[in-house]
Amino acid sequence: MSRSVIFAFPGHLDTKTGGYGYDRRVIEGLQGLGWDVALLALGEGFPFPSDETLRQAEASLSKLPDGAKVIIDGLAFGVLDRWAERESRRLRIVALVHHPLALETGNPAVVRQSFHDREKRALAHADHVIVTSQTTADTLTADYAVDADKIDVAVPGTDRASRSEPQNSVPLILSIGTLTRRKGHDVLVAALKRIESLSWQAVIVGSPAHDRQTAQSLETQISELGLSQRIRLAGEQAELDDFLQSADIFALASRYEGYGMVFAEALAHGLPIVACRAGAIPEVVPEEAGILVPVDDAEALAAALGSLLADEALRTTYADGAYEAGSRLPGWDVTAGIFNDRLRTLP
Incomplete structure (x- = not known):
């Protein structure tokens, strides 16, 4: 043969x-x-x-x-x-x-x-x-x-990873995904505006090259909402491990995913997840690992993020569930x- x-x-x-x-x-x-x-x-x-x-x-x-x-x-x-x-x-x-x-x-x-x-x-x-x-x-x-x-x-496949152990005085929300419409970063930013009164910082990692119009629109949205000092657009990154290791929460508001490899990576690092119930995401992210909300629902996304930010014990419970789920991938x-x-x- x-x-x-x-x-x-x-x-x-x-x-x-x-x-x-x-x-x-x-x-x-x-x-x-x-x-x-x-x-x-x-x-x-x-x-x-x-x-x-x-x-x-x-x-x-x-x-x-x-x-x-x-x-x-x-x-x-x-x-x-x-x-x-x-x-x-x-x-x-x-x-x-x-x-x-x-x-x-x-x-x-x-x-x-x-x-x-x-x-x-x-x-x-x-x-x-x-x-x-x-x-x-x-x-x-x-x-x-x-x-x-x-x-x-x-x-x-998912590579084995050590569990995230963030040492942030202000909780860090991490999102990873190319700056395209499907990834729903606009919904995440709208949700973060709704919980502006809470303590958090956010970083969005992803290339702007695949959809320049969406990338520019996202920059404008962040600026007009007055969140430029709290949300950092980190661009494309060759290595993601440092970002995953330092985050407290992983959040991505994708409107559809055929699988969502980045969710599996977040699980492997033991990050509690906030995402949308779209495509294969429920197949990847079990209930014990995070909170899934309807697509394009910034209010529900904000509520999910707010609950994790306000309750460290709840965040730890989901983190435990995420790490256990990641170990089975x-x-x-x-x-x-x-x-x-x-x-x-x-x-």
Whole structure:
């Protein structure tokens, strides 16, 4: 049996997001299991590639030899429907879906519908689909006509971490996520304004490069609410451990998550979590680890944060629950093992 696989990805593999971090760890894991992994960059701009980028990506994939096994990141695969229809008979295609493209926040309805239709067509031509959560698996079965037997769930691995032991005189609220609409930082800032009378500081870690308009809007919101001295936008950071180790509370108001690797990292560090009941977040964050509120409900988010800030004993109880939950999360060896098992079964 061939132990060679191509891993095709859009953009730059070193991009500091959860999705790209997942790709890097899977590639590393497969290599450790004896696979010869060839990397294939598909170009920038996905899932909105230019016509020329899309043409070149399709051409690069079409050069693969008959019978080649190829894993294609869903950020690109979701708009490679025409290519998948042409080439699926001669290639062994594994689609990696972090979350369906249509569920990205902020796109007009016509764009969401187009993404849905194209990704549904593309997935119909994949030999197999790997997703990062059971929630996404259920969505693909219910809304994209993907047979459940065709799907494997490979949740992101989580590295073991020492428990956070903050020494802050003023409680520190940490949020980590790219400055995009889906991450809901605007809701978090609105919630923090509602509890301005309480003692807290906040830091938001995340790149502004993916959505400059949202990033600028967030800066303006913080300034206009008079919170510039209390909320720090830290930008993109290569290492997150120091931030996680020094925080008292982790808060992220995502409007949707296909998994939410950063929540798992917060659990591993024993941070009590305040988040929204959206996508796979309830699958990652158990009741004993934090408080989940409705999406886009700044009032409920403020109440949850306020309860943890006002009651140190409650904060400790949730922190204990978070650390225990984090200790049960699988490592990256388990994630890579699922890919390995699936690739071995492909003819």
